[in-house]
Amino acid sequence: MTLHAAPQRGLALLLAALSAIGPFAIDTYLPSFPDIAARLQATPLEVQQTLSAYLFAFAAMTLWHGAIADRFGRRRVILIALGLFALASLGCAFATSIGQLWFWRGLQGVTAGAGIIISRAIVRDLYDGAPAQRLMANISMMFALAPALAPLIGGWLQATWGWRSVFGFLVVASGLLLLLCAYQLQETLPPEKRQSLRPAYLLGAYRKIFSSPPFLFACAALSLNFNGFFLYVLSAPVFLMRHLNLPETAFLWLFGPGMLGLICGSWLAGRLAGRVSAGKAVYYGHLVMGAAALLNLLLSGILPPGLPWSILPIALYTCGMALAMPSLTLFALDPFPQQRGLAASCQTFFQAAANGLTAAVIAPLLWDSTFSLALGMAGSLLLGSLAALAYRRTLGRNSALLPG
Numbered sequence: 001m002t003l004h005a006a007p008q009r010g011l012a013l014l015l016a017a018l019s020a021i022g023p024f025a026i027d028t029y030l031p032s033f034p035d036i037a038a039r040l041q042a043t044p045l046e047v048q049q050t051l052s053a054y055l056f057a058f059a060a061m062t063l064w065h066g067a068i069a070d071r072f073g074r075r076r077v078i079l080i081a082l083g084l085f086a087l088a089s090l091g092c093a094f095a096t097s098i099g100q101l102w103f104w105r106g107l108q109g110v111t112a113g114a115g116i117i118i119s120r121a122i123v124r125d126l127y128d129g130a131p132a133q134r135l136m137a138n139i140s141m142m143f144a145l146a147p148a149l150a151p152l153i154g155g156w157l158q159a160t161w162g163w164r165s166v167f168g169f170l171v172v173a174s175g176l177l178l179l180l181c182a183y184q185l186q187e188t189l190p191p192e193k194r195q196s197l198r199p200a201y202l203l204g205a206y207r208k209i210f211s212s213p214p215f216l217f218a219c220a221a222l223s224l225n226f227n228g229f230f231l232y233v234l235s236a237p238v239f240l241m242r243h244l245n246l247p248e249t250a251f252l253w254l255f256g257p258g259m260l261g262l263i264c265g266s267w268l269a270g271r272l273a274g275r276v277s278a279g280k281a282v283y284y285g286h287l288v289m290g291a292a293a294l295l296n297l298l299l300s301g302i303l304p305p306g307l308p309w310s311i312l313p314i315a316l317y318t319c320g321m322a323l324a325m326p327s328l329t330l331f332a333l334d335p336f337p338q339q340r341g342l343a344a345s346c347q348t349f350f351q352a353a354a355n356g357l358t359a360a361v362i363a364p365l366l367w368d369s370t371f372s373l374a375l376g377m378a379g380s381l382l383l384g385s386l387a388a389l390a391y392r393r394t395l396g397r398n399s400a401l402l403p404g
Helices: 006-021 021-027 030-040 044-072 073-093 098-128 129-143 145-161 163-184 201-211 212-233 236-243 252-272 278-302 310-332 342-367 368-397
Strands: none
Touching: 006 021, 006 044, 006 098, 006 129, 006 163, 021 044, 021 073, 021 145, 030 044, 030 073, 030 145, 030 163, 030 236, 030 278, 044 073, 044 201, 044 278, 044 342, 073 098, 073 163, 098 129, 098 278, 098 310, 098 342, 129 252, 129 310, 145 252, 163 278, 201 212, 201 342, 212 252, 212 278, 212 310, 212 342, 212 368, 236 252, 236 342, 236 368, 252 278, 278 368, 310 342, 310 368, 342 368
């Protein structure tokens, strides 16, 4: 198969670009929240719900992207999803009311998940063991640039042309990626390995995956660890513009250090692949995240909001998060070698549902102070660590997630 011979770095770049559609759809328009509220005569909470509409639609559809890709192949589903995402972005650009924006943001969410889900399935189609862990780490390292660049690009577009130009940019970006995939992305799932879409088969497959304790605990650890950082992403307009008194073009203050941490952690995960066990990589990642969460609580408790101390612990946290992320992702997929797309769908659904809950409920409750945000990070990490320990117990001492 042609894609087998492609260099890992080139493949990682393409899969990272597909995975980045989701973060770009979230982060690029964050600097435009005040302008959207003013232009569409909406309240700040109504604008915030455009994010919730995206995330809940994203979560609902993620259950299907993998199953459809297991039936019809990876490439075809990717191309159709990118085309629909471009259409939804165009709808957002021309929305004349907050209700219309909710609708088109929901359609963006329906289509954006295909990239990240099918990218994970492609990795497992092609590689096993340390090579899969290394490729996943490389994808994470390149993918980490997206959340750093997205709000920076969005801030520039907002300051120059206003909020509609942000969605125009998403139309162009997704269109270019569609063309790239049409010419470069080869099919990785041969016809003889494709699965059925019969309701009875799907019901049994979903029941099998969602009743698997190792899958559930690995997904919980992955999602909760990520939510410790995603809480700041969702609260970025308040955190940066209100608490730190920064302008709409200064979102790089949050996303730059955060993504630098992701890049460093992903690089470490790639270097450790094949040298230490995947379980130890997760353990070391949790140690780093724990140190970051404690430092964040300390600094936000004794110092007023400001630079750089309100930002530095976030960079350390994302470093630990990225160190643990590739292994946790593979832990959730490995029990289902014949249904990797479906398992990736269920995994992404789990994380997207948690993200949607954080966007709709938790972030608005915690963004009033930097200390409450720090408490949210620490609480998410604590629950994620408990999920990792529970994963260890489901496998037994001999195949433990954590050393000891």
